[in-house]
Amino acid sequence: MSEPVLATRNLKKAFGALQATDDVSIDLRAGEIHAIIGPNGAGKSTLIAQICGGYRPDAGTVHLAGVDVTSLSTAERAQRGLGRTFQISALAMEDTVLENALLGAVGHARKPWRLWGAVERDRSLRDRAMEALARVGIADLADQITANLSHGQRRQLEVAVALTLAPKAFIMDEPMAGLGAEGSKVMTTFLDGLRSEAPILLVEHDMDAVFALADRISVLVYGRVIATGSVEEIRNSREVREAYLGEEA
Amino acid sequence: MSTILILEQVLNGLQFGIMLFLMAAGLTLIFGVMGLINLAHGSLYMVGAFAAAAVAGATGSFLLALAAALAAAAVAGAIIEIVVIRRLYRAAHLDQVLATFALILIFSEGTRWVFGSFPLFLDVPSYLSGPVTLPGGIQYPLYRLALIAVGLAVAVFLWWLTARTRIGIQIRAGENDREMIAALGVDISRLYTLVFALGAALAGLAGALVGAIQSVQVGMGEPVLILAFVVIVIGGIGSIKGAFIGAVLVGLTDTLGGIFLPELFKLFMEPGAATQTGSALASMAVYILMSLVLIWRPTGLFGARA
Amino acid sequence: MIAERWINWIVLLGFVVLPLWALFADEPFTITLATRAVILALAAVGLNIALGIGGLVSLGHAVFFGLGGYAMGILAHHAQTYAPLELGPLVIEGTKSMPIIWVTALVTSALAALVIGLLSLRTTGVYFIMITLAFGQMFFFFSISWSAYGGEDGLSIYVRNDFPGLNTLQPIQFFGLCLAVLCLALGIHSRLRTSPFGLALNAARQAPERVETVGLNPMRLKLLAFVISGALTGLSGALFADLNRFVSPTMFSWQLSGELIVLIIIGGVGRLMGPVIGAALFVALEHLLGGLTEFWLVWLGVILLLIVLFARGGIIGILTGKAGPNV
Numbered sequence: 015m016s017e018p019v020l021a022t023r024n025l026k027k028a029f030g031a032l033q034a035t036d037d038v039s040i041d042l043r044a045g046e047i048h049a050i051i052g053p054n055g056a057g058k059s060t061l062i063a064q065i066c067g068g069y070r071p072d073a074g075t076v077h078l079a080g081v082d083v084t085s086l087s088t089a090e091r092a093q094r095g096l097g098r099t100f101q102i103s104a105l106a107m108e109d110t111v112l113e114n115a116l117l118g119a120v121g122h123a124r125k126p127w128r129l130w131g132a133v134e135r136d137r138s139l140r141d142r143a144m145e146a147l148a149r150v151g152i153a154d155l156a157d158q159i160t161a162n163l164s165h166g167q168r169r170q171l172e173v174a175v176a177l178t179l180a181p182k183a184f185i186m187d188e189p190m191a192g193l194g195a196e197g198s199k200v201m202t203t204f205l206d207g208l209r210s211e212a213p214i215l216l217v218e219h220d221m222d223a224v225f226a227l228a229d230r231i232s233v234l235v236y237g238r239v240i241a242t243g244s245v246e247e248i249r250n251s252r253e254v255r256e257a258y259l260g261e262e263a
Numbered sequence: 264m265s266t267i268l269i270l271e272q273v274l275n276g277l278q279f280g281i282m283l284f285l286m287a288a289g290l291t292l293i294f295g296v297m298g299l300i301n302l303a304h305g306s307l308y309m310v311g312a313f314a315a316a317a318v319a320g321a322t323g324s325f326l327l328a329l330a331a332a333l334a335a336a337a338v339a340g341a342i343i344e345i346v347v348i349r350r351l352y353r354a355a356h357l358d359q360v361l362a363t364f365a366l367i368l369i370f371s372e373g374t375r376w377v378f379g380s381f382p383l384f385l386d387v388p389s390y391l392s393g394p395v396t397l398p399g400g401i402q403y404p405l406y407r408l409a410l411i412a413v414g415l416a417v418a419v420f421l422w423w424l425t426a427r428t429r430i431g432i433q434i435r436a437g438e439n440d441r442e443m444i445a446a447l448g449v450d451i452s453r454l455y456t457l458v459f460a461l462g463a464a465l466a467g468l469a470g471a472l473v474g475a476i477q478s479v480q481v482g483m484g485e486p487v488l489i490l491a492f493v494v495i496v497i498g499g500i501g502s503i504k505g506a507f508i509g510a511v512l513v514g515l516t517d518t519l520g521g522i523f524l525p526e527l528f529k530l531f532m533e534p535g536a537a538t539q540t541g542s543a544l545a546s547m548a549v550y551i552l553m554s555l556v557l558i559w560r561p562t563g564l565f566g567a568r569a
Numbered sequence: 570m571i572a573e574r575w576i577n578w579i580v581l582l583g584f585v586v587l588p589l590w591a592l593f594a595d596e597p598f599t600i601t602l603a604t605r606a607v608i609l610a611l612a613a614v615g616l617n618i619a620l621g622i623g624g625l626v627s628l629g630h631a632v633f634f635g636l637g638g639y640a641m642g643i644l645a646h647h648a649q650t651y652a653p654l655e656l657g658p659l660v661i662e663g664t665k666s667m668p669i670i671w672v673t674a675l676v677t678s679a680l681a682a683l684v685i686g687l688l689s690l691r692t693t694g695v696y697f698i699m700i701t702l703a704f705g706q707m708f709f710f711f712s713i714s715w716s717a718y719g720g721e722d723g724l725s726i727y728v729r730n731d732f733p734g735l736n737t738l739q740p741i742q743f744f745g746l747c748l749a750v751l752c753l754a755l756g757i758h759s760r761l762r763t764s765p766f767g768l769a770l771n772a773a774r775q776a777p778e779r780v781e782t783v784g785l786n787p788m789r790l791k792l793l794a795f796v797i798s799g800a801l802t803g804l805s806g807a808l809f810a811d812l813n814r815f816v817s818p819t820m821f822s823w824q825l826s827g828e829l830i831v832l833i834i835i836g837g838v839g840r841l842m843g844p845v846i847g848a849a850l851f852v853a854l855e856h857l858l859g860g861l862t863e864f865w866l867v868w869l870g871v872i873l874l875l876i877v878l879f880a881r882g883g884i885i886g887i888l889t890g891k892a893g894p895n896v
């Protein structure tokens with residue numbers, strides 16, 4: 015089997031006495047969607063932050079395409095091919111939807127030092143941004159101010175910005191949150207097709223979506239991975255039921 | 264240069280540092296609890312000094328003057344908290360800067376309106392004037408020693424207040440989570456007014472105490488305010504301990520730099536140029552200190568890591 | 570509600586018509602006032618790049634204003650005393666030529682902005698505000714204690730410097746020169762704002778973590794903005810010194826840094842013409858209120874407080890009914 019696109023080994027991060035992630039080792043392989051599930055506060059977002067460079071782990075490593083990126087900054091990791099969406103939208107709220115997507119295109123083209131010439135008139139940047147918006151279905155919102163979007167639309171824009179980067183791996187923190195039933199279905203179909211472009215590490219509470227999409231699932235509880243396996247394996251795991259569903263088991 | 268002179272300058276630096284601490288403690292408390300950057304803190308220092316000078320002029324009593332300084336600054340602080348500052352807690356830093364800058368304009372020009380442009384003078388009371396002889400034969404002004412003592416007493420009081428009292432617990436809780444303590448039934452807006460008035464009173468006290476060794480005039484607060492900013496940048500915002508250590512460091516650096524740097528340069532430069540270079544460099548010494556601390560620890564010596 | 574574009578043109582037109590009127594009505598003082606407004610506007614346009622687009626609340630921009638002023642003062646001083654500036658083996662002749670002075674002002678303040686920015690941008694939020702304020706104070710005290718160029722008393726320059734092809738001694742010609750420089754700076758601001766750099770910088774203000782996740786370094790973006798901003802403010806300092814034929818440590822004062830921010834806020838933060846409108850209004854108030862009462866700053870304080878608390882978006886915000894450039 016080929017080496018994983020993204021691999022974490024023994025990641026540990028504590029906030030004071032709270033061990034938010036504890037010895038987390040997971041792989042993301044080419045072509046797959048690997049879902050991370052777990053109750054609120056399990057440490058999913060903290061794990062993502064360590065993968066993407068927001069938090070420095072107390073111990074452990076992150077490898078991207080075989081290269082140790084643990085000591086690199088968020089920006090450097092993004093340049094090497096990590097495309098991330100945030101659980102709590104991090105968008106330029108005063109700017110238009112198109113401008114947010116253009117930012118991704120500028121980052122991808124590494125053109126931030128162009129001080130002259132309107133960004134919206136740069137064909138290649140504009141095309142890249144518009145294409146990403148169209149793929150998630152919000153091209154018609156391009157000229158809206160981002161602050162006026164609904165929660166679901168902001169999630170879509172988050173994904174669109176990640177698309178402009180053409181990353182080696184997507185890291186998505188709850189892309190379905192706030193989408194509603196219809197929107198979830200559309201996003202599910204979209205992510206399903208996206209995995210052939212780049213594998214997706216998907217943190218999600220929407221279990222229908224997870225079960226429909228995931229090739230593999232890892233269950234995170236109190237910062238530890240208590241099980242990793244196929245959808246069937248996880249569904250049938252007694253351990254998972256006990257830990258995750260608590261008294262129900 | 265004699266040891267006596269050196270010790271004397273160390274005491275001067277300490278005294279200056281302790282007065283900076285009175286300013287910095289209020290600033291850092293207000294920032295730590297309410298997240299507010301208050302440029303008008305220097306105005307409260309000025310209010311304290313003017314109130315003291317006016318009351319001392321009318322009654323001749325230094326203690327009454329100090330009481331007036333504390334009261335006037337606390338009341339002024341409470342009023343601006345209720346009328347203006349309260350609306351700014353959730354505002355952007357830029358708005359806080361502007362609104363408190365506007366308050367400086369209003370306070371400074373308002374004071375000039377009332378008291379005129381000429382400096383007032385506040386005399387050291389007779390029972391604190393004159394020098395005392397310290398062990399080792401150093402003659403040192405009693406009043407300055409009293410300032411150091413008052414400052415240390417305030418430091419101890421603040422430590423006790425934040426570490427040992429109910430209010431202190433509320434203050435520390437408020438730093439972390441204002442919803443939480445509101446949920447616990449603490450009247451948060453009263454707590455904020457109280458903290459603000461306390462910080463203001465400390466500034467007013469400093470203004471009155473320093474007013475007796477310098478002149479009392481409009482604009483006296485801002486240079487001290489900016490040094491107090493340097494202090495809390497060095498000490499770490501929100502930390503009283505950091506404010507204390509930062510204040511002493513800044514006080515000593517500023518005072519000793521002014522004396523010793525010109526001397527130092529005389530070792531390898533001609534006297535005229537040495538004095539020039541030395542004193543110019545000394546005027547920048549505290550800012551260089553600040554830069555060094557920043558390079559080493561961007562959030563200050565005792566600041567929470569951002 | 571009025572479109573912002575119209576407001577911009579009307580204001581610029583005002584800056585052409587008023588001085589021309591003053592010229593024919595023989596009111597040279599009005600021209601001087603207008604020149605003062607234009608130069609302060611230039612300083613604030615510079616600051617607006619860091620503050621309005623990049624969100625950097627610099628309370629130390631007087632550093633650059635002062636450096637520009639002293640660049641002019643020192644060069645012109647050496648020219649008028651016929652004694653070159655000797656820095657060890659390096660001998661620099663003084664000059665009365667504005668272009669050379671301007672380049673010196675731009676380069677000096679850009680370098681200062683680079684160093685100050687590198688240090689200050691290690692931090693954010695209130696730390697940044699306090700640190701820039703402290704650096705301003707450092708230059709202020711340095712200029713007071715450095716007696717070679719007048720120390721506290723400042724430096725007087727007897728005759729205004731020259732610009733090729735113009736008679737700068739004529740108020741209207743000097744005004745025109747300053748206005749041209751201001752228009753150039755406005756052009757730079759508007760180009761910058763729509764460029765890829767401006768887009769990224771503007772996003773770095775609103776969502777720095779987003780900028781990082783697209784592979785850009787927000788701190789470096791802000792640093793470049795700070796350098797450009799400082800350079801433009803430095804240039805305005807050189808012009809200001811030439812207007813008054815005088816430089817002194819007050820050009821470094823923290824009040825000036827505060828006033829530059831005030832100008833921007835009165836006009837409208839992040840708006841192209843915000844600083845220009847703010848400066849015009851500031852100079853007008855200073856002149857009109859200052860004529861009525863000695864304590865006009867009290868009223869400026871009250872106006873400012875009202876704007877901050879109730880009129881977000883400044884004058885342009887009020888006129889267009891939009892609090893920000895987009896919303």
Ligand SMILES: Nc1ncnc2c1ncn2[C@@H]1O[C@H](COP(=O)(O)OP(=O)(O)OP(=O)(O)O)[C@@H](O)[C@H]1O
Nearest residue numbers: 029032034052053054055056057058059060061101
């Ligand atoms: N910066 C921080 N400082 C202190 N504690 C933190 C910090 N960030 C997260 N935590 C704590 O770490 C734990 C894990 O948080 P995290 O956000 O990773 O959970 P999560 O699995 O993403 O939860 P959710 O499903 O609600 O998004 C939580 O208990 C949280 O309160």
Ligand SMILES: [Mg+2]
Nearest residue numbers: 058059060101
């Ligand atoms: Mg989460």
